[in-house]
Amino acid sequence: MMQQPAQAMVPPPMAPQTQQYQYQQPPPAPVPQAQQPYMMMNMMQPPQSHPPPMWPPQQGSAGVPAQQQPAGQPANADEVRTLWIGDLQYYMDENYLLSCFAQTGEVASVKVIRNKQTGQVEGYGFIEFVSRAAAERVLQTYNGTPMPNGESNYRLNWASFSSGDRRDETPEFTIFVGDLAADVTDYMLQETFRAHFPSVKGAKVVIDRITGRTKGYGFVRFGDETEYNRAMTEMNGAFCSTRPMRIGPATNKKTGAAQQYPAASSQGTQNENDPNNTTIFVGNLDSNVTEDHLREVFSPYGQLVHVKIPQNKRCGFVQFADR
DNA sequence: ATTGAGCGC
Numbered sequence A: 001m002m003q004q005p006a007q008a009m010v011p012p013p014m015a016p017q018t019q020q021y022q023y024q025q026p027p028p029a030p031v032p033q034a035q036q037p038y039m040m041m042n043m044m045q046p047p048q049s050h051p052p053p054m055w056p057p058q059q060g061s062a063g064v065p066a067q068q069q070p071a072g073q074p075a076n077a078d079e080v081r082t083l084w085i086g087d088l089q090y091y092m093d094e095n096y097l098l099s100c101f102a103q104t105g106e107v108a109s110v111k112v113i114r115n116k117q118t119g120q121v122e123g124y125g126f127i128e129f130v131s132r133a134a135a136e137r138v139l140q141t142y143n144g145t146p147m148p149n150g151e152s153n154y155r156l157n158w159a160s161f162s163s164g165d166r167r168d169e170t171p172e173f174t175i176f177v178g179d180l181a182a183d184v185t186d187y188m189l190q191e192t193f194r195a196h197f198p199s200v201k202g203a204k205v206v207i208d209r210i211t212g213r214t215k216g217y218g219f220v221r222f223g224d225e226t227e228y229n230r231a232m233t234e235m236n237g238a239f240c241s242t243r244p245m246r247i248g249p250a251t252n253k254k255t256g257a258a259q260q261y262p263a264a265s266s267q268g269t270q271n272e273n274d275p276n277n278t279t280i281f282v283g284n285l286d287s288n289v290t291e292d293h294l295r296e297v298f299s300p301y302g303q304l305v306h307v308k309i310p311q312n313k314r315c316g317f318v319q320f321a322d323r
Numbered sequence B: 001a002t003t004g005a006g007c008g009c
Helices: A095-104 A134-143 A187-194 A224-235 A291-301
Strands: A083-086 A108-116 A121-129 A153-160 A172-178 A200-207 A212-224 A245-248 A279-282 A304-308 A316-320
Touching: A083 A134, A095 A108, A095 A121, A095 A134, A121 A134, A134 A153, A172 A224, A187 A200, A187 A212, A212 A224, A224 A245
Parallel strands: none
Antiparallel strands: A083 A121, A083 A153, A108 A121, A172 A212, A172 A245, A200 A212, A279 A316, A304 A316
């Protein structure tokens, strides 16, 4: 079990190098009270130190794409640097979005999706930045904060489909995190784990679309399987914000993406998360139960491959031809 | 509340 003071929590990332970009958020206020491990407070405040974005725009300018010469690092040709934005109101057009993010000086282009018949804004759009780092900063500082003139909060995420992203075939290992306090954000969750596990790639707190509030659980993705396994035990019960987290393996989301099936070991034992696992464990057997009994009981459910009761054990294994 | 919503008219 890890035991570290809350000071171990890193502040929001400063652009590490000599770069032009100034992190726009005030440094987090010191946490006043007695501290709990893994507690994160005062971390994600609305980006109030910005000049408030102008809306409606002052002058009828602001074309698409944004034509100012943006600051920030030059783009690597193939890096993902586009955010998806949801919950747009009908009046939130390209100019609105440009004004929202103009102060970053790092917007490359914006696009609002419209209904092809009515021309009305469909409720989502895309914001391309000059670099992935710029997009990431915006994602961290704006997501979940109030939109100017809007009743809703920014709903931002990496754009996922149709722009050549999601191509990476690198494996990921995802844990489920439950019992999250109401104030836990993606970023807090991510940094709570990243402070101990550098291979953390990202975290997502699940938000109820109707209420806009957290559903109290989320996911953390690791690049390293060992860290994934360690986090599972070492971080279970650790605090994020004001509550201890409950941690388990994530069940795979839809079809897709690189998802982990941890530790199908070299002996060929099957892990419960392995989609190819066709073996069930039977416990609490009476001492007089034989393998033939198990065959009899389980054969109605499918084609049996192998049935095993280890010597002197009160349990057994029943392997089917398929799931 | 406890295993993830939305994606280029």
